Amino acid sequence: MDRSTPSISAASTADDAVIGDREFCTLVQRRGETLLELSSGLAAMRAGEALLTRPLVGRLLLEAGQMETLLDEYGAHQNHCWSRFRALVASLKNFARIGEVLAHMQRRLPSYRLLPVAGDFPTATDERLRRLTEVVAAVAAALVEEALAVGIELPTIAPPPVCNDDAQPAGRLARDRGDRISSDTATTVPRLATEFLNLAVDGDLLRAAAQVAPEDHAACFPDPVSEERLRQLTFRFHNLQSLYDTHVAGTSSESADGDLPILRGHASVIYHLLEIATDLAHYHERHANPRTADAVLRERPVVDTDATMATLFGYAMAFSSDYLAGGQRLCQGILRRYAEPGRLDCPVPSYRGFHVRPSNLVARIVAYYGSSVQMRLDDRLFDAASPFELFRANETINARKRRWLASEIARVHPDCAEFCAPQAVTAAVLAIVHRLADEGKIMLYRQPLEFSDQLGRRQGSVLENSVAEIAQLQATGQLEIRTDLTVTFIGDRRVLADLDLLARCGYGEDAFGNNVVLPKALSYLRR
Incomplete structure (x- = not known):
C-alpha cells in the first residue's frame, strides 16, 4: 500500500466527522461577532435612519463573505438547523453588493455624461438606494432573529452605532498628466x-x-x-x-x-x-x-x-x-x-434577384451600422438601406436578363428570327427552353412546366415568342434566368465585409429560394 494512503484516509475521516451544534454555534459566534454587531445595529434603526454608505457596505460584504465561506466549509446549507442562517447571510451579502453598485453609480453619474432618456435616472437611483437600505435592514433583522434561534448568545453583543459617515469633499484631482500615445x-x-x-x-x-x-x-x-x-x-x-x-x-x-x-x-x-x-x-x-x-x-x-x-x-x-x-x-x-470608403462587387441573387428576402437582409446590415451605402447597377445608384430601392433594381436586372436571354436563344437556335407556323413556333420554343435548362442557363422550379395558352398563338418570330414565353414562366415562378450579373456596393469597408459574407451565403437562400443558415458573424440578422 502507498504511504500516502493512511494520511488520505485520515483526512477523509476528519471531513466526514460530525461537529456538534453547540460547538459550531460557538465557532460562528466567535467568527461572526462583527457581522452580528453590524446586523444588530441595522436592525435597531428606525425606518429611514440607515443609509447604505460605501464604508458600511464594504464592512458588510467583507464580514458576510467570510461567514458564508465558513458556513459552506461545514455544509450549513444541507443542515436543517443552519440552512436558513446560511441563506440569510448569503442574501445579506447579495443585497449589500447591489447597494455597493448603486452607491457607486450615484457618485459617478456626473462623470458618465449620459445621453438623455425618458426617465429621471438620478432620482430613480436615489430612490432605489433608499429602498435597498430598508431591504438590507430587514435581512439583517432576520439574521439576528435566526442567530438567536440557533443558540447564538447576542446579549453579550452591544449593537454599536452603524457608521454612515461617507463625507467626501466635492471635486476631482487635477487632470495634469499628458495624453497616452496609442497607435x-x-x-x-x-x-x-x-x-x-x-x-x-x-x-x-x-x-x-x-x-x-x-x-x-x-x-x-x-x-x-x-x-x-x-x-x-x-x-x-x-x-x-x-x-x-x-x-x-x-x-x-x-x-x-x-x-x-x-x-x-x-x-x-x-x-x-x-x-x-x-x-x-x-x-x-x-x-x-x-x-x-x-x-x-x-x-x-x-x-x-x-x-x-x-x-x-x-x-x-x-x-x-x-x-x-x-x-x-x-x-x-x-x-x-x-468610415473607411470601399467598393465591393457582388453577384446578383440567383433566385429572383433582389426580391423580399435579399433586399431586407442587405438593408438590415446597412441599418445595423447606420452608414451610408449605395448599390450601383449600370449607371444607376440605389440606396442600400431601403428595401424598396433595391426592389426597383430588379427592373434593370430583368431587362439585362432579357437582353442576355435573346443572345442565348440566338446561339442555340440560329433561325430564331424567322417567322414560322404556329406548330413550328411551339416546337421551337419548347426545344429552346429545354436546351437552355440542360445547359444551366435557366433554373427550372417546376416540372413539368405549365406553359401559357398563348404558346404558338402570338404574333412574331421564334425569338419574340421564346422571350415572351420564358418571361411568362419567370413571372409565374416556374423558372429563373441564370446570369453572371454583378452589382457594386459603395460605402464603409466594415459594412461591405458583412455584405460580402451575405453574398457568399446566397443572400440567405439557395438557388431554389429556400432559407440557408447564416454564419455566426451575421447572427444579428437572425433576431
Missing part, C-alpha cells in the same frame, strides 16, 4: 462601436423585459430572463469597458472626440445596471422562485418579492434598455465618422 485607436474605436452594436442586438431581452406588466414579472423566468443570460451579458459589457480603458482612455483621440467618453459612460452604466439585475435574478431564482428556490426563505420570506421585481424590471433592465438605445445611435454616428 491603434483608429482601429479600436470602430471595433468598440461595432461590439456595442452587437450587444445592443443581444440586449433584446432588456427591451422586452422592460415592457412586461408587473403581474407577469415572475412568468419571465427562466425565459427570457435568467441569471445565466444576464450574467453573460454583464460579462460582455465589462469586457467592452476594459477594452476601452486599455486602448482609448487617456489618449489624444479621447480628448479630441467628445463622443468617446459618452460611449464609455454608457458601457459603464449598463454594466453596473446589469450587475444589479444579475444579483436580483440570482436572489429570485435561489430564494423566491417557486420552481427553483430553496424552501428555507421561500416559505418564510424576508424580502418583498414585488419590490425586488420592481427594481429588477422597472429600474435595472428598463434603464439598461434606454441607455442601450442611446448608445446604439451614438455608435452608429461614430462609425460614420470613422
